[in-house]
Amino acid sequence: MFYKEFLRVRNFFVVFALVMMAIGLVVLLFSGHAKVSIGDDSPSTAQAEHAATADKFGPGPSQVHGTGIVISNEPNEPFPISALLAFAGLVAAIFATGIGCGLACENNGHLEIAWTRPASRVGYAARLMAVDIAGILAIFAFTVLLCLGVIYAVGLQHYLALDPKVGAVLARFLVYPLAWYGIVCGLTASVRGRAGAIAGFSWLGAAILLALLDLKMPPVLHAIVKTLNYVNPLLYGNFASGDEASRHIVQIGLPISIAALSAIAVVGIAAALTQWRALEA
Amino acid sequence: MAGHPEAPAIEIAALTKRYGATTAVDDVSIAIPEGTIFGLLGTNGAGKTTTFKCAMGLARPSAGSVRFHGQALQPKMFESMSYMPERPALYDWMTGMQHLEAARRTFAQYDRARARELADLFALDLRKRAGKLSKGQQSALGLVLAFSIRPQVLVLDEPSSGLDPLHQRHVLDLMIDAAAGGATVVFSSHQIGQVERAAERVAILHRGKLVLEGVVEDLKAQEKIVEATFETDAPTIAGLEANASVRHLMRQGRLLRAYIRGTGDGVVAAIQAAAPTSVRILDQNLEDIFLVAVGGN
Numbered sequence: 001m002f003y004k005e006f007l008r009v010r011n012f013f014v015v016f017a018l019v020m021m022a023i024g025l026v027v028l029l030f031s032g033h034a035k036v037s038i039g040d041d042s043p044s045t046a047q048a049e050h051a052a053t054a055d056k057f058g059p060g061p062s063q064v065h066g067t068g069i070v071i072s073n074e075p076n077e078p079f080p081i082s083a084l085l086a087f088a089g090l091v092a093a094i095f096a097t098g099i100g101c102g103l104a105c106e107n108n109g110h111l112e113i114a115w116t117r118p119a120s121r122v123g124y125a126a127r128l129m130a131v132d133i134a135g136i137l138a139i140f141a142f143t144v145l146l147c148l149g150v151i152y153a154v155g156l157q158h159y160l161a162l163d164p165k166v167g168a169v170l171a172r173f174l175v176y177p178l179a180w181y182g183i184v185c186g187l188t189a190s191v192r193g194r195a196g197a198i199a200g201f202s203w204l205g206a207a208i209l210l211a212l213l214d215l216k217m218p219p220v221l222h223a224i225v226k227t228l229n230y231v232n233p234l235l236y237g238n239f240a241s242g243d244e245a246s247r248h249i250v251q252i253g254l255p256i257s258i259a260a261l262s263a264i265a266v267v268g269i270a271a272a273l274t275q276w277r278a279l280e281a
Numbered sequence: 282m283a284g285h286p287e288a289p290a291i292e293i294a295a296l297t298k299r300y301g302a303t304t305a306v307d308d309v310s311i312a313i314p315e316g317t318i319f320g321l322l323g324t325n326g327a328g329k330t331t332t333f334k335c336a337m338g339l340a341r342p343s344a345g346s347v348r349f350h351g352q353a354l355q356p357k358m359f360e361s362m363s364y365m366p367e368r369p370a371l372y373d374w375m376t377g378m379q380h381l382e383a384a385r386r387t388f389a390q391y392d393r394a395r396a397r398e399l400a401d402l403f404a405l406d407l408r409k410r411a412g413k414l415s416k417g418q419q420s421a422l423g424l425v426l427a428f429s430i431r432p433q434v435l436v437l438d439e440p441s442s443g444l445d446p447l448h449q450r451h452v453l454d455l456m457i458d459a460a461a462g463g464a465t466v467v468f469s470s471h472q473i474g475q476v477e478r479a480a481e482r483v484a485i486l487h488r489g490k491l492v493l494e495g496v497v498e499d500l501k502a503q504e505k506i507v508e509a510t511f512e513t514d515a516p517t518i519a520g521l522e523a524n525a526s527v528r529h530l531m532r533q534g535r536l537l538r539a540y541i542r543g544t545g546d547g548v549v550a551a552i553q554a555a556a557p558t559s560v561r562i563l564d565q566n567l568e569d570i571f572l573v574a575v576g577g578n
Contacts, residue, residue, distance in 0.1 A: 001386055001387055002386075003379075003382060003383045003386045003387075004372065004375065004379075004383045007375065007379060008374075011374070109368070109370055110370045110371075110372060111339060111370065112337075112339060112364060112366040112370035113370045113371070113372075114370075115337075115338065115339055116337055116339075116359050116362070116363075116364045117356070117359055117387050117388075118356050118357050118358070118359045118360040118387070118388070119356055120356045123356070280334075280339065280340045280341060281334055281339035281340060
């Protein structure tokens, strides 16, 4: 029963994974903190520079001799795991925006197949969403692993630092893409044909809405913008690990962020299911 | 399929479907006995597809009901029911094989060997993505999916659309074979010859209303054409149009045709009184019956 849904998410996943791996390769080759030479095992300028600064930054593998790639780097501060989780959350959120149009795609000429199976409408939609969510979590895990792989490949693993609230940050960035998924599902479930555009512009809309918070405007308008931003996932996307995670004028703590993102996801999905039930082919 | 065995396989009762101010289906009632092939005829926009959609639960009736063996439609009934829409709702990005695999994992009664046999019958390349198939091949894939679960109820909206004459014949054979096995087949088609060949019963919809329904052979036996030719232009014959048995009257130059129901004795006598050069009584075929029913010439 999950076959078609699995194929759809798998196709998205493969495309995303390839893009992420390409980005990872580019980072490996052209990292801003690294000087790279390819296909040359002779001592490079980078290695010479590294040797000169080794005492300053202490021990640690800052050179990699791999398959013809030589990298040196000069980190001087710990790299928080939270930032890595935030990046994975961002990637998963973009992925979620893409696959969040699943119900809209069904509504674009496939209801005759989708609704003539021995499953209820809600059962069908729930199954589709369950596979989507599994895909979102999988791309999150893949991104984290890929980033860790890149970090290990360039020998920066010793600079990875565990934040005290990394568990909560992980929770935040696991529900962050789900909130985007909920929003896109809720906005597009009953749309026929324009769902991709809506999903794409949802990021632009969210960014504009967030930026408006910083603008001076009449109190009434500001109150409206502030209220709208409470359902804006970008508001809760700060990767700071503490409760001080403040952004613009709205003060949002980590637990509140997790709860708000979860609520956005649940409400979005519920709205999508409600629309789905009311549709006609 | 569970339910009341004595009840019709499909019973459409006072079905009405409105879209805003437009009434797509207007108080249609049809009972389809189990194991029959039922043809639904109508011009474009007559309400055939909307009737099918209401029957399959894809659209909500504004009034009336559709029951299968006396029971309202439930999702589990689709285990033994197939619906093929007018435009195959296939996923362009999936191959034919993937569509079949999805059906295998969805329907307990899916018959893999049957699906293979049907794919060969329609010369389908199952490795191709649906989006790369021609319209006819997409219809064929839809048919393979519909028949491969060996359904007890088949609802096919224009099943021959886009198919070549050879494959159109295969569709007829498949429907006849399914009905012989006890399945109830309901289909629509603009190719009246196909309907006449396959269907035991027909209904004709016109502008959302049911204008005629019955057993094909009975309808043909009841409906006759009185065709008369005159030396000059066909005259207007007093009282002919008012005759209750005359369903349609056509005058074209020297030719007069009266489409009648029943024996039409009074009609023949009235026409003969106008001194025609010849009078013939012909059987109507289904196309004649259809054209008269929808008011066409």
